[in-house]
Amino acid sequence: MTTGTTTRTTIHGNPGDTRILPAGLKVRLSPATNLPGSAEIKWWAAPVDEEAEGWPTATLAWAADVGLGLGEGDVKVDPCPTVIDLRTPVRSERIRSFQPPWRTVFVYRCPTCGAEHRVGASRFLGRRPTPEIGGFVCGR
Numbered sequence: 001m002t003t004g005t006t007t008r009t010t011i012h013g014n015p016g017d018t019r020i021l022p023a024g025l026k027v028r029l030s031p032a033t034n035l036p037g038s039a040e041i042k043w044w045a046a047p048v049d050e051e052a053e054g055w056p057t058a059t060l061a062w063a064a065d066v067g068l069g070l071g072e073g074d075v076k077v078d079p080c081p082t083v084i085d086l087r088t089p090v091r092s093e094r095i096r097s098f099q100p101p102w103r104t105v106f107v108y109r110c111p112t113c114g115a116e117h118r119v120g121a122s123r124f125l126g127r128r129p130t131p132e133i134g135g136f137v138c139g140r
């Protein structure tokens with residue numbers, strides 16, 4: 001789940017029928033992938049939980065559907081908290097290096113946000129690079 005905090009007060013709706021989303025509010029975010037990339041709206045915001053702390057009641061009803069549209073500067077997105085298992089890379093890559101001339105990196109994809117991470121191999125079975133044991137926080 002992607003979360004963030006609103007950085008400024010935003011006004012939604014049409015003239016005469018507007019709802020306000022205040023600044024400093026914790027929100028749950030869904031990427032606005034249903035809109036073209038050029039659209040100003042980048043996220044749909046909804047309450048993090050059922051208590052919807054700090055949400056104005058009138059605005060809450062609007063968020064129940066798709067969410068309230070927020071642009072790039074309207075919200076500070078929290079770093080992704082998902083822990084990625086080091087034993088499960090999606091693939092490995094050989095990258096050109098100086099000495100030795102090739103290095104292996106393992107590529108991981110975050111199941112929550114889709115971010116790709118590359119981790120250089122530092123563990124070997126014989127001469128074969130092997131994924132590490134443990135995990136790391138996505139943080140993107």
Ligand SMILES: [Zn+2]
Pocket residue numbers: 080081082110111112113114115138139140
């Ligand atoms: Zn992530």
